[in-house]
Amino acid sequence: MASSLSDLTSTLTAALSNLPPPDKIQDAERMQLLGVIGQLQVALEPPQVPIGRFCFSHYGIVVIRIAQGMGIFDAFAESQGKDMTLKELSSKVKGDEKLLRRIMRFLSSQNIFKQTASESYKPLPLAMVFGNGSAPGDMIKHFHNNMQVTAKLFEYFESNGYKNPEDAYDAPFQLAYNTKNHYFEWLSQNPTIQETFNSVMTQSQQYRGADWFEIYPVQEKLQVSPDRVLLVDIGGGVGHDITAFKKRFPDLPGRLVLEDLPQVIDTIKEPLPEGITAIGHSMFEPQPVSGAKAYYLRTVLHDFPDKQALEALARIRDVMTDDSILFVHEHTMSDDLDVPPMAATLDIHMMEIFSSLERTEKEWVALLEKAGFKVGKVWNEDSFGQFTALFEATLS
Ligand SMILES: C[S@@+](CC[C@H](N)C(=O)[O-])C[C@H]1O[C@@H](n2cnc3c(N)ncnc32)[C@H](O)[C@@H]1O
Structure with a gap:
């Protein structure tokens, strides 16, 4: 064991020159070691080092x-x-x-x-990796655009008396870009920015963890007659989830419906597999598919504060029958004392753009209950440090 800081320095210097090549290091081992190095850094740093980091x-x-x-x-x-x-x-x-x-x-x-x-x-x-058109390059462009909003956060809170943003149409984003539009409406009018946003969303899909239908006992619980709608994927983008579901259960009876905003549905290039109908629709309007067996929303509601999330949930509740199931598949914020910096930062990011938040499991359950649902089982998952949960809910 190192007995002094100079011994520790020699040990770490030797370790550095003996590191295996990057592609031979397992992710779990890498993260564990980085965690220890991070703690070591915090323990050693005089205050001017983190102050410099905050400032620069x-x-x-x-x-x-x-x-x-x-x-x-x-x-x-x-x-x-x-x-x-x-x-x-x-x-x-x-x-x-x-x-x-x-x-x-x-x-x-x-x-x-x-x-x-x-x-x-x-x-x-x-x-x-940062060239134009590359995925990391797009990530820089996307978050550089967002910085314009971050820079206005202080002004936003100074003028509103430091109240938590609760309305998707009155977020720091609207102040920064001087618009009354919701971020998604504004994006659709700014095609270049929309493109980088789409690229960043596609990249983030690799950290999404298991598909809901690998977690949920689909065969056992989702049996319907062939003429009934089995599943409506609300805010399902261009249909990646519902297409994967169809591939996984090609013979399961029942019709499948994909819903998203018209400007998203209109961008679907390849025809969807047979049995899937795509509808351009806003979830804040009356839900066009009544009495489906299941309604599914994956990382859709986290883009909205409670005010708008409750409105969207009410439109689904209006059309559910007693045996319908609502699935909400979402990011969850840890209830632990030690929330990782990335999770806490993404929560601020949701706030600045959407007046939204990363909710804890308890906050999700409270939201669903407030919307008139009874929450049954909850499946939790940790995917690359990103916590997600699948909530199964029925009418209360
Ligand atoms: C973060 S993406 C999630 C997409 C998909 N569910 C997934 O997990 O990959 C949020 C989706 O919600 C859609 N969305 C936003 N507002 C909506 C609305 N008012 N009605 C329906 N979909 C909406 C967006 O167009 C986008 O496709």
Whole structure:
């Protein structure tokens, strides 16, 4: 065991030079080790280090966004990751050389490039992922757009007396972009931003965990006559979940319905499998499918504060029969004392854009009960540190 900080430094230095290659490290082991390193860092840091991080961390995303705009990452991708001098790079990107030098100096300080000589740059792995059109590149663009809202949060709360946002049409987002539209309406009028949003949503699907129909005893509990609607996937996007359900249970009797906003349904390119009907519909309008066996919403309600979530739930409740089941499949915020920073940050993000929140399991149950449902079983899952729950509810 290390007996002093200098022993610890030697041990860690030796460990660093003996690390296995990144692709040989298992995720669980990696996260465990990073957790310990994080604790070590907190224990060692004098206050000025986290203070510096709070004050300066936003420059990273802004300078990466500028580098995207200048075409720096695209230039390195085109030259297949070869080192480039400032002069060479300058001939391939937008902007003047003086600015380029400063941007490259910043990116090198952040381990995105390595400065190999005073004006020569070697791209490190991160430099190769931020190009225009790449998924991580879109993530930077998406959250850079959102920063305009984050920057207005203080002004929003100063003017409203620090009240928790409760209305999706009066969020910090509307103040920042000077609009009365809901974020989704605004997105549909801004196609480039909508595209990056779609890309980020698609990326996040890889961390979604198990499909609901692998968790729920479908064969046992969802049997209906062939002419009845078996399942309505509300806010089901372009139909990925309901298509997967159909593939998994091709012979299960009953009709399947996909619903989402018309501007989303209109973007479906391939015909959906036989047996699935797509309807462009807002869940705040009267529900067109009455008496289905099951209504399913996956990560739809978390985009809405209680006010609008209750309205949407009321439209479903209006058309359910005594044997109908409502499935709500959602992110859950941990009730633990130690909420991970990412979960707590995403909660603030939901607040700024939608006046919404990441709810705890208790808050979800309370919402469903307030909407007139009785919650039966709840299945919890931890997928890559993202907690989700499948709630089964019936009319109360
Ligand atoms: C986070 S996405 C989830 C999509 C899908 N359920 C999934 O899990 O991949 C939220 C979805 O709700 C849809 N949505 C938003 N407002 C809606 C409304 N008023 N009526 C129906 N769908 C809506 C969005 O278009 C989007 O497809």
